[in-house]
Amino acid sequence: MEYLSENGLDPTSFPSVVKFETEVISMAAAHLGGDDAVVGNFTSGGTESCILAVKTARDYARAERGITEPEVILPTTAHAAFQKGCHYLGCKPVLVDVNTTTFEADVEKVREAITDNTILIVGSACSYAHGTVDPITEMAALAAENGILMHVDGCLGGFLLPFFKQLGVDVPPFDFSVPGVTSMSMDFHKYAFAAKGASSVLYKNKDLRRYQIYTCASWTGYSISNPTFQSSKSAGPLASAWAVLNFIGQDGYVAMAKKMLDGFNQLKSYVADHPDLEIMGRPRMNLLAFESSTVSLFEVADLMKARGWYIQPQLGYGGSKENIHINVNPNCVKWMDDMLKDLGECVEEAKSAKQSALATMVKAAFADLNPADMSPEIFSQMLGMAGMSGAEVPEKMAEINEVLNSLPTALRARLLTEFMNDLFVYEGSK
């Protein structure tokens, strides 16, 4: 709290902020198998870390390889933040299908996607959607062979996986100890339990990190040299991360990891044994996604919500069917028995739910439409039909999810954009 309104803008004026950052980053580097050459920065979140990794790769490839039309290879399980980065930074995202049994990146498909313009290959450890770890060793070797950079997204798993490994979980190599890995991202505001706004991006060495830094000396104000996107920024999240890491410590994190692992194993066996549910791929951490071919999981999510549980539905994409994603946090474990009992009952209840007539109709009506040809009014009407108009998030989401799930992705994305655009409008005090 003391640092909440301190400014992280200028490291020369705020030496304590530099001390926090270098200490936190050196802990991160050591945690991720980095040697003394590994450097990095503290960022506001996983998204910023991922976008910075793309920016560094783009500027490195431009300077060192003369690449002007950069491409980034992304298995479809890679976090959306990388596509966002490509969008902001003028890089072409090259999406590559994953193995739909394991939900791990398919190395052969990655190989086929490489061109002379490829600047970066991204692997996940673990992926957000399914909790799976990509074959980082093979992907990084492929990258190195082709003179391409390799980023491992450890936003979610970078912090926890080393502890899970310590506890005997089978975790394939994924960090800086793997030859060819050139950068990594790791969040503190996920499984290090720091306050939100805390992540890191790390590079194999300073020669690479140089391309992350933006400097502007050509204006009339103070010279700007920013390693990350923000200039003036609160030092609060950094101080929080430093304090929490030191407060909990190795032993504390191992104890929490053990708790999450036990809870997760209970969840995993329950889902594995349930005749209507199927675990997707090989989850390696404390989260999993499951699909069903007998019940609507959107319906299950709503029924669970009505009983006070928030479980996250994920829409289908590529070879990944619509599913439910659950992660197990230390403070959830005590409710595991209750949750699983309710989950079982909700799955039974959902069996009597009717197919959404609206979704079927929408699917037929909009399948061939190009969102670029459609007016904002049409989107408003569609949102209204799906019960998504107005400035409130609807209670029952099953039908809306069903509709979104049935739409082509370009249309799905456009509809969500319109929804957001309507949501953030001040309508006076109600």
Ligand SMILES: *Cc1c(COP(=O)(O)O)cnc(C)c1O
């Ligand atoms: C959460 C997450 C991100 C993005 O992080 P934010 O902190 O939400 O910006 C990136 N990659 C993975 C695998 C994640 O789980």
